[in-house]
Amino acid sequence: MFSIDLLSNALVAGLLLGGFYAAVALGLSIVFGQLDIVNIAHPAFVILGSYVVYMTNSALGWDPVLAGVLFTPLFFALGVVVYRIYYSGFERTGRESLAGLAFFFGIMFILEVTIILIYGVDYRLVDAAYIGQTLRFGIIDLPYRMLVPFLTAMAMTAGIALYLSRTFTGRAILAVSQDRLALELMGANPIRIKSLAFGIGLATAAIAGALLIIIGPVEPSFGRVYIGRVFAIVILGGMGSIKGTLLAALLIGVSESMVQTFVGPSWADAVAFSVLLLTLVLRPQGLFGRL
Amino acid sequence: MRVASFWPVSAVLFVGVTAATFFVNEYYVVAGYMVLQGLIMATAWNILGGFTGYVNFGSAGFFALGAYTSVVLYTAIDPPLWVVIPAAAIVCGLLGLGAGYLTLRLRGVYFAIATLALAIVLETLMVNWDYVGGATGAFIITPDVPLFASYNAFLFVIMLALAIGSVGLARYLNHSRIGRGLTAIRDDEVAAECAGVPTLRLKLISTTIMGAMMGIAGSLYPYFVTFVEPLSAFNLIVAVNAIAMPMIGGTSSWIGPVIGALLLGSVQEWTKVNISSELNLLIVGVLLVGFVALAPRGILGLAQDFRARLRGPQKKEQGDDEPAAA
Numbered sequence: 001m002f003s004i005d006l007l008s009n010a011l012v013a014g015l016l017l018g019g020f021y022a023a024v025a026l027g028l029s030i031v032f033g034q035l036d037i038v039n040i041a042h043p044a045f046v047i048l049g050s051y052v053v054y055m056t057n058s059a060l061g062w063d064p065v066l067a068g069v070l071f072t073p074l075f076f077a078l079g080v081v082v083y084r085i086y087y088s089g090f091e092r093t094g095r096e097s098l099a100g101l102a103f104f105f106g107i108m109f110i111l112e113v114t115i116i117l118i119y120g121v122d123y124r125l126v127d128a129a130y131i132g133q134t135l136r137f138g139i140i141d142l143p144y145r146m147l148v149p150f151l152t153a154m155a156m157t158a159g160i161a162l163y164l165s166r167t168f169t170g171r172a173i174l175a176v177s178q179d180r181l182a183l184e185l186m187g188a189n190p191i192r193i194k195s196l197a198f199g200i201g202l203a204t205a206a207i208a209g210a211l212l213i214i215i216g217p218v219e220p221s222f223g224r225v226y227i228g229r230v231f232a233i234v235i236l237g238g239m240g241s242i243k244g245t246l247l248a249a250l251l252i253g254v255s256e257s258m259v260q261t262f263v264g265p266s267w268a269d270a271v272a273f274s275v276l277l278l279t280l281v282l283r284p285q286g287l288f289g290r291l
Numbered sequence: 292m293r294v295a296s297f298w299p300v301s302a303v304l305f306v307g308v309t310a311a312t313f314f315v316n317e318y319y320v321v322a323g324y325m326v327l328q329g330l331i332m333a334t335a336w337n338i339l340g341g342f343t344g345y346v347n348f349g350s351a352g353f354f355a356l357g358a359y360t361s362v363v364l365y366t367a368i369d370p371p372l373w374v375v376i377p378a379a380a381i382v383c384g385l386l387g388l389g390a391g392y393l394t395l396r397l398r399g400v401y402f403a404i405a406t407l408a409l410a411i412v413l414e415t416l417m418v419n420w421d422y423v424g425g426a427t428g429a430f431i432i433t434p435d436v437p438l439f440a441s442y443n444a445f446l447f448v449i450m451l452a453l454a455i456g457s458v459g460l461a462r463y464l465n466h467s468r469i470g471r472g473l474t475a476i477r478d479d480e481v482a483a484e485c486a487g488v489p490t491l492r493l494k495l496i497s498t499t500i501m502g503a504m505m506g507i508a509g510s511l512y513p514y515f516v517t518f519v520e521p522l523s524a525f526n527l528i529v530a531v532n533a534i535a536m537p538m539i540g541g542t543s544s545w546i547g548p549v550i551g552a553l554l555l556g557s558v559q560e561w562t563k564v565n566i567s568s569e570l571n572l573l574i575v576g577v578l579l580v581g582f583v584a585l586a587p588r589g590i591l592g593l594a595q596d597f598r599a600r601l602r603g604p605q606k607k608e609q610g611d612d613e614p615a616a617a
Contacts, residue, residue, distance in 0.1 A: 038400045038403070038404070040348070040403075040404070040407065085584065089583075089584040089585075090584075095587060097344065097346075097399055097400075098340065098344055098346060098542070099538075099583045099584075099587055101346045101348075101400070101403055102346070102534055102538055102579065102583045103580060103583050103584060105348060105531070105534060105579075106531075106535075106576050106577075106579035106580035106583065107576075107580060109527065109531050109572070109575075109576040109579070110573065110576035110577060110580065112527075113569060113572045113573045113576055114573065116569055116572075117569050117570070117573065221527070224411060224527070225411055227404075227407050227408065227411070228404075228407065228408030228411050228412070231404045231407075231408070232408070235401075235404075264419075266415065266418060266419050267415065267419065269411060269412070269415045270412045270415045270416070272408070273408040273409065273411065273412040274412075276404070276405065276408055277393060277394075277405065277408075280393065280394055280397060280401055280405065281393050284397055284401070
């Protein structure tokens with residue numbers, strides 16, 4: 001059962017999977033890590049992304065990645081609206097701990113049920129010429145349905161990292177999490193910056209959703225298993241560090257792939273939770289973190 | 292409710308409702324069982340969520356673990372219910388204690404996230420565990436009960452007693468020294484710690500009670516549906532209801548979850564039959580979001596405001612006991 005072949009393929013598959021996980025966790029890394037908003041509905045928005053991509057792909061034949069990118073402005077706007085509601089209802093009144101959590105939990109549930117009402121509980125998938133083809137390097141298999149999401153995720157992660165470190169608004173987003181008052185003194189409006197950041201966080205969910213449905217078929221409650229995974233990644237990565245998020249995503253991708261290959265596929269879902277618990281107990285500040 | 296009148300009123304209620312099970316259609320017994328199940332879950336959730344301010348998203352996990360404790364015991368030795376119920380309470384209480392011990396020393400959100408992920412891991416375990424039927428599920432054969440109208444009526448009466456007991460415990464906690472400690476933690480944990488409140492111990496007590504109570508609610512579920520599989524036992528609606536009922540009723544007092552559970556539970560049973568079960572789920576979600584956003588103190592808060600307005604334009608009471616930011 002154990003061989004170099006199997007091991008190297010599991011490692012490569014894990015890295016590809018981990019790259020994709022980075023795309024799913026990226027938005028949460030900004031929203032939870034930088035803005036300290038516990039958006040547990042993030043995976044549900046990713047599933048929403050998958051379904052809008054599925055809709056345009058099946059009806060109009062759009063390429064899934066392109067469709068995901070085209071939907072980012074819409075998701076951005078949705079994010080701004082959700083943040084405005086969250087701000088006026090919870091953050092401003094200091095009720096974000098209990099009621100805010102319940103709010104996002106309710107949104108997650110509403111999204112899931114709405115998708116079930118429209119599309120039912122069947123698995124949906126997308127068509128593209130490259131899905132199903134595989135690139136081979138010696139003993140290593142690189143299926144395009146994993147490679148395309150990996151490369152897209154890397155491009156998106158690099159883009160976000162550059163945006164946050166090089167532009168004025170990007171730095172303002174980092175600043176609002178560190179010292180809100182100082183940002184106000186510099187003449188920036190923290191609420192505007194936060195809605196912008198929340199919008200960007202949700203915009204990444206559109207692309208992540210497209211990648212998710214390229215990798216495999218998606219059903220409405222698929223997002224639940226990603227909740228533990230993305231929070232494990234963001235916390236392990238050190239709350240808001242993009243570099244840390246990427247590294248943690250790759251780490252979890254590889255661990256899951258190893259467990260899947262050598263222990264059994266149905267145990268892979270438990271990996272992220274174990275990592276999450278271990279992180280919380282042993283190193284709550286994460287790999288690259290501030291507490 | 293007056294301190295002295297809770298138990299007499301409950302006793303009368305218990306006798307009256309038990310008598311009614313002999314005369315009403317079986318459907319009402321089944322629907323009533325579901326409402327009571329929600330009532331216990333909501334009361335349990337509120338002990339941690341409402342009194343202490345820590346959110347448990349994994350209620351479905353505790354509930355299902357209680358159900359699966361029953362399945363394991365049934366498969367092994369098929370003991371009577373008075374063994375099954377305490378066993379489920381102990382198993383789930385220990386789970387609550389363990390989860391609390393690992394995460395409650397950190398910020399509250401970590402506990403919330405951990406419970407959410409915990410439910411998923413428990414589901415993975417049950418899917419992979421062939422002894423309890425794995426993904427295909429397990430059957431339970433229920434015996435005949437001579438004294439009752441039906442086995443469901445028998446379970447309903449037990450559930451009624453358990454629900455009254457749970458609410459009684461929550462009511463006691465609400466008014467006791469422990470309850471005041473929990474309220475102090477919810478309002479300002481650091482200040483409570485400084486004032487000498489043993490915060491970690493109190494939090495662990497309330498997570499243990501919460502877990503045990505949810506386990507109790509789950510322990511009868513296999514006998515009620517006679518067939519358990521992971522998808523239905525870990526259904527998200529259990530977790531959503533456990534949050535929505537206290538939020539709608541009002542989280543600050545023991546009576547809030549009771550009001551929420553009776554209202555939301557009845558609405559759900561009604562829409563399930565008369566409209567559709569998917570739309571029913573959507574209604575619960577919308578009500579939850581609507582109440583947390585617009586009426587944060589639930590129906591209790593609305594009633595207090597209304598009473599204050601009736602009393603005339605005198606200065607409004609400071610009744611806002613929502614938790615402060617963590």
